[in-house]
Amino acid sequence: MDEMRRFRRAAGAWAAHGGDDGPAAEAARELAVTAGVRKVVLVEGESDLVAVEALARRRGRSLDEEGVAVLPLGGAMSIGRFLAVCGPDGLDVTVAGLCDAGEEHYFRSVLERTGPRPHLTHADMEQLGFYVCVADLEDELIRGLGADTVQEVLDVEGDLRSFRTFQKQPAQRERGVERQLRRFMGTHSGRKAQYARSLVERLDLDQVPRPLDRLLAHV
Template sequence: MRRFRRAAGVWAARGGENGPAAGEARELAAAAGVRTAVLVEGESDLVAVEALARRRGRGLDAEGVAVLPLGGAMSIGRFLAVCGPDGLDVPVAGLCDAGEEHYFRSVLERTGPRSHLTHADMEELGFYVCVADLEDELIRCLGVDTVQEVLDVEGDLRSFRTFQKQPAQRDRGVDRQLHRFMGTHKGRKAQYARALVGRLDLDRVPLPLDKLLAHV
């Protein structure tokens, strides 16, 4: 499945056109048994979706559910082409931030059978929106005290305390400080996506993640 993800990314970068990249991706999709594609904005979303699925006893790779990071919301059109009737021809679902909902909606309206999609229409199609983003959803679900406990376990609490003293952070709430801290180093969002999902009460899961996994 990892090889398929890489190949799908190359195919999408080439506009979903047929060629060697398309052939390789199709072969790998068949070998991996891909039956559904889940389009997410970045690596941290991929990590969170797969981590929550594992906690619920699911193995998405074994189920043929390929979670594909777009590398940014602007790439959704290319990935929809890869997954669509002229590509892999598999069902798609997705997860995006609130700030990108309008872009996801416009592409789905342009490429799908329906126009003037509402938020509910998008969910019916399998696309769910985080408010404001995945990190914000996780912080709100867990609460700032629990998130700081996770930072302590991950060895970042001292760095966070130093970060809180920066002039730009002093007047922000702890939730906003935590959110910003997670984006300060490459790989930190993915690290905390996994760690925070690991602390979730499975009866209290961010709704967009919960609905997405129920859909696929």
């Protein structure tokens, strides 16, 4: 396991302990030094991690070599614990983040409580390096590529027949194809991460979804 992956696991363990000092904190601090961590990007889940790193590679960047660690929260409600880990009493590193529209209030409330000022606007959050996907990253990628291109990707991945069957389900028939695609990607464990990588690989680099584009520019 490489140093950055070990750091991710250690930071997650530290956050799970509430950001308090102890063996988990000591291990994460040591690994942060070993891995050369200078910045942390907080994302909700593994698919977001995959997408951020895949886009960075397409742009000729190695986030690991730059000392940028992308940490999945395992759910937006963990944002407070991870900010404690990364903040002045923790690793004391620069922090940025990416979240879904439905989870923005969790991010905002913690940033208002721990940041430089209360009552943050959407623009204020972006100035702090936190960007919001509408409605989530899968939705951003589907809209960015278009439904036809996304279905071509499904075909390449061997999932198009399964998607056609999925479209015939009663709960899906009245939904538009974009919503069907988004829902389909969440039906099996690991599928979101699989398609996060595949869809990013198909993006026109001049038409990257705004939150993802701005996040990488920020870090």
